Amino acid sequence: MIPVPLALGCCDEVDDLLSEYLDGELGPHAAARVEVHLATCGGCARLAAELAQTISALHRLRRDPHASA
Numbered sequence: 001m002i003p004v005p006l007a008l009g010c011c012d013e014v015d016d017l018l019s020e021y022l023d024g025e026l027g028p029h030a031a032a033r034v035e036v037h038l039a040t041c042g043g044c045a046r047l048a049a050e051l052a053q054t055i056s057a058l059h060r061l062r063r064d065p066h067a068s069a
């Protein structure tokens with residue numbers, strides 16, 4: 001297990017960071033804190049999974065604007 005100095009306890013804070021986290025824009029420390037919260041919070045983990053699907057769908061559309069799904 002990774003020793004985490006400061007776990008995020010606040011769902012609102014994680015919610016704010018989620019899109020940046022999923023885009024890989026968070027620094028390693030912030031990303032680790034988000035991961036810890038996701039590992040311990042089912043609600044945020046589910047939110048993250050849904051957001052990840054949305055983001056990957058958007059990226060697919062941007063990469064292949066003429067692709068037929």
Ligand SMILES: [Zn+2]
Pocket residue numbers: 010011014037041043044045
């Ligand atoms: Zn949470």
